[in-house]
Amino acid sequence: MPKTEASAPGRICMQLTRAHGTASGSKGSHYKGIPLSLALSDTGGNTHMPDVKVKNPWHRPVVIVLVAFIAVGIITMVSISVVQHKPLPQKYKYGIVLDAGSSHTSVFIYQWPAEKENNTGMVQQLHTCNVKGKGISSYSANPNGAGTSLQECMDEAKQKIPAHRHSETPVYLGATAGMRLLKMEDDPASEKVLVSVERSLKTYPFSYQGARILSGQEEGAFGWITVNYLNENLRKPTGTLGALDLGGASTQITFVPQQEIESYDNSIDFRLYGNDYQLYTHSFLCYGKDQVLKLSMGEKLRSTPDKTHHIELKDPCFHPGYNLSKTVQSVFDTPCMQTVNMQNETFTHVGTGNWVQCQESIRKVFNTSHCPYSSCSFNGVFLPSVDGNFGAFSAFYFVMDFLNLTNDSFDKTKQKLMTYCSTPWKKIVENHPRIKEKYLSEYCFAGTYILTLLEDGYKFTPENWNDIKFIKKIGDSDAGWTLGYMLNLTNMIPAEDPDTPLMPHGGYVTFMLLFSLLIVVLLLMAYMYFRRSTRSGQKDIV
Numbered sequence: 090m091p092k093t094e095a096s097a098p099g100r101i102c103m104q105l106t107r108a109h110g111t112a113s114g115s116k117g118s119h120y121k122g123i124p125l126s127l128a129l130s131d132t133g134g135n136t137h138m139p140d141v142k143v144k145n146p147w148h149r150p151v152v153i154v155l156v157a158f159i160a161v162g163i164i165t166m167v168s169i170s171v172v173q174h175k176p177l178p179q180k181y182k183y184g185i186v187l188d189a190g191s192s193h194t195s196v197f198i199y200q201w202p203a204e205k206e207n208n209t210g211m212v213q214q215l216h217t218c219n220v221k222g223k224g225i226s227s228y229s230a231n232p233n234g235a236g237t238s239l240q241e242c243m244d245e246a247k248q249k250i251p252a253h254r255h256s257e258t259p260v261y262l263g264a265t266a267g268m269r270l271l272k273m274e275d276d277p278a279s280e281k282v283l284v285s286v287e288r289s290l291k292t293y294p295f296s297y298q299g300a301r302i303l304s305g306q307e308e309g310a311f312g313w314i315t316v317n318y319l320n321e322n323l324r325k326p327t328g329t330l331g332a333l334d335l336g337g338a339s340t341q342i343t344f345v346p347q348q349e350i351e352s353y354d355n356s357i358d359f360r361l362y363g364n365d366y367q368l369y370t371h372s373f374l375c376y377g378k379d380q381v382l383k384l385s386m387g388e389k390l391r392s393t394p395d396k397t398h399h400i401e402l403k404d405p406c407f408h409p410g411y412n413l414s415k416t417v418q419s420v421f422d423t424p425c426m427q428t429v430n431m432q433n434e435t436f437t438h439v440g441t442g443n444w445v446q447c448q449e450s451i452r453k454v455f456n457t458s459h460c461p462y463s464s465c466s467f468n469g470v471f472l473p474s475v476d477g478n479f480g481a482f483s484a485f486y487f488v489m490d491f492l493n494l495t496n497d498s499f500d501k502t503k504q505k506l507m508t509y510c511s512t513p514w515k516k517i518v519e520n521h522p523r524i525k526e527k528y529l530s531e532y533c534f535a536g537t538y539i540l541t542l543l544e545d546g547y548k549f550t551p552e553n554w555n556d557i558k559f560i561k562k563i564g565d566s567d568a569g570w571t572l573g574y575m576l577n578l579t580n581m582i583p584a585e586d587p588d589t590p591l592m593p594h595g596g597y598v599t600f601m602l603l604f605s606l607l608i609v610v611l612l613l614m615a616y617m618y619f620r621r622s623t624r625s626g627q628k629d630i631v
């Protein structure tokens with residue numbers, strides 16, 4: 090883990106204190122006029138005492154020069170320390186992370202002040218670019234296309250980052266559930282896609298650091314680090330924010346639980362800024378919203394009694410009046426479920442817009458029949474009881490924001506969803522002419538899935554529903570795993586709390602100036618005092 094640094098201002102302050110001590114010491118050696126008293130005792134009872142004129146030692150040029158030197162020395166020292174600690178014109182460093190998701194790839198450019206990389210909240214998102222087309226896992230049949238697809242956004246990154254910083258700017262690509270599924274389905278194809286994106290990223294003047302598939306735990310943990318870093322929770326003793334991420338192919342839940350974590354796979358330990366955290370995290374592969382839609386449609390197709398004739402799939406999660414011919418292949422082209430043999434290659438997807446039935450059908454994708462722990466979410470996965478506030482981002486936010494459900498009570502959310510799902514498709518299209526019809530048609534399903542996942546899956550209740558904050562950004566930065574991933578790989582989150590300067594720069598400079606002025610004044614006062622006392626001594630002698 091990264092080093093901690095001792096702060097320079099502290100060291101300089103120490104030197105100054107010592108310099109002060111030396112100055113008073115040298116003053117002491119001139120005090121009391123010892124040579125003078127010795128000369129007097131030597132003269133004893135000599136009655137023919139000559140008219141001794143003792144010279145004031147402070148008037149000796151050497152002493153005056155010495156005092157002047159001390160004063161100049163102190164002033165020089167303070168000036169150097171001021172210049173040394175003057176905030177330089179802000180220099181930024183940069184980092185690039187590519188989020189290769191199942192549905193699409195986004196390029197994130199981060200920047201941070203070069204001298205403050207170990208402080209929380211210092212790294213900010215400078216720019217994002219959405220790669221045109223689908224996610225890299227969709228290029229399994231044409232792997233070279235995956236690398237080429239990144240070019241436009243990477244060219245943009247070259248423009249956004251100053252050229253003299255290019256060579257030191259790290260670039261990381263992290264792929265999530267789409268690539269996890271492709272790896273399961275066709276390992277060589279997933280390797281080819283990774284090689285293709287690697288080759289493409291290496292053609293840029295940045296410092297290429299690797300392209301890999303993140304594990305579900307990493308995706309959850311880095312999302313948690315991102316939201317807590319951005320909220321500046323990590324250096325405070327206050328509580329942390331749980332993280333809920335919903336993608337197209339997987340979903341993650343990560344938080345600090347109150348109870349013991351009963352399964353090893355769900356536990357991650359961190360030491361950040363001197364605090365220990367034990368996180369609970371779980372990633373449900375195949376439970377992203379696009380895969381669950383396939384699971385739920387596949388289930389409906391499977392349970393159709395007559396598979397020999399053209400199937401009209403009546404779907405309560407789609408709006409009344411929605412009617413579209415789809416291929417069977419488009420539902421079963423996933424390793425998340427087994428294919429069903431059907432006579433026809435297509436079916437008609439017909440919406441009926443019934444929220445209660447929609448939720449019933451979604452519940453079927455959660456297996457709650459077994460739980461080897463004291464409590465489970467679904468599919469036999471351990472889940473401690475959810476505790477504290479949660480940030481829900483990615484598709485959790487996109488869907489709930491579209492449905493205008495980011496600030497409602499649980500009951501109101503349910504009620505509004507019911508009304509929305511039963512709204513005729515024609516009206517929905519009329520109301521949202523600019524939104525892609527594929528997205529638009531799926532919001533009823535996606536909203537219902539989110540509610541069901543949070544309530545039935547994660548056991549949120551109407552009472553703690555509002556502990557979930559649907560968020561897109563914190564400050565200027567998107568909530569998501571990418572920032573946490575980069576902070577970790579660049580060692581920007583130290584295990585121990587970095588030393589902070591004793592006082593802010595302005596205060597430090599003022600303190601140093603006042604302190605050295607005080608020393609000069611004291612020296613002058615001492616000079617005046619001893620001049621006077623040596624004069625009166627001379628008078629006594631004379």
Ligand SMILES: Nc1ncnc2c1ncn2[C@@H]1O[C@H](COP(=O)(O)OP(=O)(O)O)[C@@H](O)[C@H]1O
Nearest residue numbers: 190191192193265266336337338339377484487
């Ligand atoms: N504006 C939007 N409205 C609804 N859904 C969106 C919007 N933008 C992105 N999404 C969805 O968010 C999800 C993002 O998932 P993604 O990160 O690609 O996958 P994963 O994290 O599972 O690898 C996808 O389901 C995508 O369709």
Ligand SMILES: [Ca+2]
Nearest residue numbers: 190265336483
């Ligand atoms: Ca994602």
